[in-house]
Amino acid sequence: MSEDDVKNPKNAAAARPKEMVEQVLQVERRDYVDLAPTNRPRSQSLEGFDDIYTDIVDYIVRCTHRIWDERDIGLIYTHYTHNCVLYGTLGAIYNREDVVRDTIQRLVSLPERRGMATQVLWRGNDQEGFYTSHLVTGSGRHTQYGHYGAPTGRTFVSRTIADCMIHRNMIYREWVVADTMAIIQQLGLDPNGFAERFARSAFDKGLLSLDIGENRRLLGQYPPEAEADVSIAHNDVEAETLRWLHEVFNKRMFGKIKDVYAANCQYHGPLMKELYGVAAVTHQHLGLIGSIPDAAYMPQHICSNPCEEGGVKVAVRWLMEGHHLGYGILQTLGEPTGARLQVMGMTHYHYKDGKIVDEWNVYDELSLLTQVKLAQMAKASPSAAS
Structure with missing residues (x-):
């Protein structure tokens, strides 16, 4: 073949x-x-x-x-x-x-x-x-x-x-x-109790949340990459999806959302959020970056299928890495702690007539809260102070 x-x-x-x-x-x-x-x-x-x-x-x-x-x-x-x-x-x-x-x-x-x-x-x-x-x-x-x-x-x-x-x-x-x-x-x-338990289990195994080098979004003193890496795309709609995701999440051009989403789009998000319209979508994505303001967005895989309902559906598996340095929609994390965070997420998009009409976005805030608790345990441990 x-x-x-x-x-x-x-x-x-x-x-x-x-x-x-x-x-x-x-x-x-x-x-x-x-x-x-x-x-x-x-x-x-x-x-x-x-x-x-x-x-x-x-x-x-x-x-x-x-x-x-x-x-x-x-x-x-x-x-x-x-x-x-x-x-x-x-x-x-x-x-x-x-x-x-x-x-x-x-x-x-x-x-x-x-x-x-x-x-x-x-x-x-x-x-x-x-x-x-x-x-x-x-x-x-x-x-x-x-x-x-x-x-x-x-x-x-x-x-x-x-x-x-x-x-x-x-x-x-x-x-x-x-x-x-x-x-x-x-x-x-109580989510804090669960996060404490998961973090303690990891901590007792010797796992610590450690900074592992500079953020991939900003290498040295350079700005974000001007162009998206579309090497994992298999067709034009996938390549275009990777391009606008890079514009929004790595170059922080959140105004791009209004060009990509339909005016009557629906957002199906974490915590079973059901929101409508471009302003709501913009706030959700801006709010995630707000909690992790130095985050780098890295697509891991993308695939797509023509849809019987019309248009095309696209699935993206992605990672975000950064630090808990600000306020955003992740209210369960509390005050900014500086903890290193990694978000593993997956998103399905439905394009119709060239615009996104539905987005299903899944990531787990409990994982992020657990990472914050683990960083706090590591900071408080005697070995960290020595």
Whole structure:
């Protein structure tokens, strides 16, 4: 397969036998029974995948449902490699057995939770592997004792985005950004107590939050890079997305937002915010930078799919690094502490007629609060004073 085929999976699909015409399902308009049918023929080449799966979207939606909702947790053994790595906002998991244990613990605490697929964006093929970005809306009730403490009986709704790298039915790398702070607040729990606990666990393992050199947005005394690095883009809409993200987040040209978003756009943000209009979007992004005013924005991956609803949907996985030096929308962090912070986030955009009409943005404020607490513990420790 040529390099051009890798960059454009449609080329690879066209080269396959004519009887395999790829018609990959999309999530937004369909009920679960249509997304995971019992009698739909395979509509995408999936060499090495279990026979039950008809395309890559079916694979992600169905296996997630089987593991989390049907409680077939043992499917992790046939759907994750033994040495898989799962990157989360509060730490990483480095093997399959720990993924099994973590799944069990979460289901113990929230046995009524249901994770409903909101959309799945993807790229790739069964030879080189697939990359998927799965936006999930989770809801449930806190009825059991577990990692959230004594049951409160309260209900919650939160968003999660999980990005997976998959080859021959096995996930070998995954990034998960769950809005844990949204759950904690809706359950009426104290976020500071949870952050203290997570920070103490990391601190007792010898982990410290340390400055690791100058910020990548400003190298030495130079201004931000004039042009965005678009090398990870696969088409024009992805390249243009990377360009305006660089303008807004690294060059601080927040006025660019009004040129990119539709006047009636909707913003679906952390803590289950549902906001409307360009002014609201601008304030949310300006407010995030306000809390971390020296932040550098670094896209890690981007993919896109034409949308049955019209237009194109784009998924971006990104990192922000900087210091807690100001005030913004991250009110749970309190007074600026100077702590080094890293934000792992994922965003889905829906473009229609050349403008963004919907943005789903997920990052976890609990992770940031934990980093602040860890920095405070490190500063107060005897070893730090010596």
